[in-house]
Amino acid sequence: MRSIIPIGPFHPLQDEPENFVLTVEGETVVDIDANIGYIHKGIELLAQQKTYDQVVFLVERICGICSITHTVCFCNAVEDLLQVDIPPRAKYIRTILGEIERIHSHLLWAGLAGHFIGYNTIFMWTWKYREPILDMMEYLTGNRQSCGMLKVGGVRRDLDDSKFPELLKTLDELEPKMQMLAEAVQDDPVLKARLGGVGILTKKDAIDYCVVGPTARASGIDIDVRRDESYAAYSDLDWDVVLLSSGDVYAKFLVRVLEIIESIKILRQAAQKIPAGNFLLKIKEIPPGEGIGRYEAPRGEDIHYIRSNGSNYPERVKVRAPSYMNIPSFYASCIGQQIADVTITLASVDPCYSCTERMISAKDLTTHKKWQQQDLIKLSTQKTLSISKALGIEHDLPRLRKLLQ
Amino acid sequence: MVKNVIENFINRLEKEYKLRLEHQQPSEKRIYIRVPREYLIELAKIIFKDMKAKFCIASAIDIREGFEVLYHFSFDKEGFICTLRTLAPRDDPTLDSLVSVIPGTTWIEREIYDIMGVKFKGHPNLKRLLKADSLDENEYPFRKDFDIAKYKEKHGIAPKIDSSSAER
Numbered sequence: 001m002r003s004i005i006p007i008g009p010f011h012p013l014q015d016e017p018e019n020f021v022l023t024v025e026g027e028t029v030v031d032i033d034a035n036i037g038y039i040h041k042g043i044e045l046l047a048q049q050k051t052y053d054q055v056v057f058l059v060e061r062i063c064g065i066c067s068i069t070h071t072v073c074f075c076n077a078v079e080d081l082l083q084v085d086i087p088p089r090a091k092y093i094r095t096i097l098g099e100i101e102r103i104h105s106h107l108l109w110a111g112l113a114g115h116f117i118g119y120n121t122i123f124m125w126t127w128k129y130r131e132p133i134l135d136m137m138e139y140l141t142g143n144r145q146s147c148g149m150l151k152v153g154g155v156r157r158d159l160d161d162s163k164f165p166e167l168l169k170t171l172d173e174l175e176p177k178m179q180m181l182a183e184a185v186q187d188d189p190v191l192k193a194r195l196g197g198v199g200i201l202t203k204k205d206a207i208d209y210c211v212v213g214p215t216a217r218a219s220g221i222d223i224d225v226r227r228d229e230s231y232a233a234y235s236d237l238d239w240d241v242v243l244l245s246s247g248d249v250y251a252k253f254l255v256r257v258l259e260i261i262e263s264i265k266i267l268r269q270a271a272q273k274i275p276a277g278n279f280l281l282k283i284k285e286i287p288p289g290e291g292i293g294r295y296e297a298p299r300g301e302d303i304h305y306i307r308s309n310g311s312n313y314p315e316r317v318k319v320r321a322p323s324y325m326n327i328p329s330f331y332a333s334c335i336g337q338q339i340a341d342v343t344i345t346l347a348s349v350d351p352c353y354s355c356t357e358r359m360i361s362a363k364d365l366t367t368h369k370k371w372q373q374q375d376l377i378k379l380s381t382q383k384t385l386s387i388s389k390a391l392g393i394e395h396d397l398p399r400l401r402k403l404l405q
Numbered sequence: 406m407v408k409n410v411i412e413n414f415i416n417r418l419e420k421e422y423k424l425r426l427e428h429q430q431p432s433e434k435r436i437y438i439r440v441p442r443e444y445l446i447e448l449a450k451i452i453f454k455d456m457k458a459k460f461c462i463a464s465a466i467d468i469r470e471g472f473e474v475l476y477h478f479s480f481d482k483e484g485f486i487c488t489l490r491t492l493a494p495r496d497d498p499t500l501d502s503l504v505s506v507i508p509g510t511t512w513i514e515r516e517i518y519d520i521m522g523v524k525f526k527g528h529p530n531l532k533r534l535l536k537a538d539s540l541d542e543n544e545y546p547f548r549k550d551f552d553i554a555k556y557k558e559k560h561g562i563a564p565k566i567d568s569s570s571a572e573r
Contacts, residue, residue, distance in 0.1 A: 211509075
């Protein structure tokens with residue numbers, strides 16, 4: 001029996017409303033098609049009608065979670081066009097803001113991923129840990145999200161040096177909890193059985209579909225723009241690229257948790273090493289030419305292409321967010337999966353969650369039964385429960401719960 | 406050091422593959438190569454398959470001579486970006502599709518077809534990707550001759566929602 005299950009266009013797993021059409025045979029997915037464009041905001045066209053200073057604010061609003069990502073990436077592109085080197089203090093400030101963003105983005109994803117497989121303890125605790133990080137962003141910049149700090153040639157406002165001890169204190173509190181989460185994820189047999197071998201993206205498929213970021217690093221591709229392009233202050237700091245090879249959802253989960261620990265390491269060094277001095281370069285005019293900016297967003301490589309005609313307005317701004325390359329990899333990773341695993345496989349590349357509308361419906365063509373989002377999550381949770389019963393272990397990370405009390 | 410890497414790359418293209426291509430290098434980490442559209446697929450194959458570069462994205466721009474499509478490839482180990490610059494003339498806006506070489510170009514070719522009207526020969530599923538349904542198939546908003554005033558006159562400032570389709 002072949003039936004078609006549409007997921008979306010409004011769905012909590014996608015950054016934009018997207019429509020996935022799954023063709024299933026019994027429980028197995030045999031085909032997948034994706035439709036996008038429901039929230040096309042025309043930002044690229046709009047950017048051609050704004051000055052370079054205004055475009056910085058415009059690209060900040062591409063995504064709620066990646067507000068630092070797109071602004072730094074745009075500034076990198078214009079600075080590549082101008083061939084200027086920004087002051088070291090500005091580089092460190094960009095590093096600090098970017099890493100804070102990475103931590104809260106990964107924590108958000110880990111929580112939602114936990115929720116989709118029925119591990120609500122992970123969901124509750126990671127979102128609780130996320131709060132102090134967002135508060136720290138507000139303490140440093142004045143806003144939890146979209147802080148308007150970036151400007152071509154440096155940063156718009158300086159950070160107060162007297163605020164860094166508080167940042168270090170927050171990191172000290174966060175680090176043992178993240179170590180514990182990493183250990184709990186690696187030790188828990190149910191989690192390993194539930195996520196291991198699910199939604200495998202092989203290295204060959206990952207290269208062919210040109211995926212980026214944690215999705216690529218979980219499939220054994222050694223790329224990280226922070227190291228390869230060495231923008232901002234990353235080349236001065238001591239940190240490692242997290243690399244795993246199995247390519248399943250479990251590896252993607254683990255890569256993100258381990259990356260949080262690396263980010264804490266980067267932040268701690270940056271807060272101690274940040275030099276004093278000027279934080280903004282004066283840019284007089286933008287000559288004709290073209291520039292490419294790259295940035296390692298929490299979800300992968302972000303890239304902006306800019307062409308200037310010498311006027312105050314850019315001729316063309318091309319924005320490519322990481323999910324644009326990661327989402328088509330579903331064509332390779334979803335086919336052959338069970339419906340119960342599709343929810344977590346679709347979520348595993350972390351398509352970002354700026355949309356607040358939450359609706360999912362699935363229609364069985366033969367019985368006209370409509371499946372809601374709760375039904376799909378219930379299917380996913382039931383699978384976790386049956387695995388934990390088979391293994392004879394209480395599910396929902398008993399070890400983590402015990403450690404946290 | 407990176408500069409040498411780019412020189413090596415150009416030398417390799419010239420010596421090993423006998424390709425003499427017009428190129429410009431604005432900075433240490435960027436190189437732009439102009440390639441006639443007949444050789445695009447051949448060069449993409451060399452860069453993607455033999456030299457193991459990663460395809461980043463393609464950008465399309467409306468310029469005086471036609472539609473310029475730029476394919477950005479990143480060499481992650483060497484740390485530079487190579488951009489292939491191709492031109493699809495205005496009277497015949499077609500290019501060879503790279504999907505057979507790089508499956509990751511599926512969406513971006515559909516997007517460029519949708520917003521700029523460049524047709525990709527050999528694409529397995531060349532249909533619209535992003536554009537609103539209120540725009541016709543042959544209205545391309547990223548072309549310089551797209552008349553926004555005319556569009557607003559025809560559709561109003563916000564496109565009308567068809568109530569019969571909303572109920573469905």
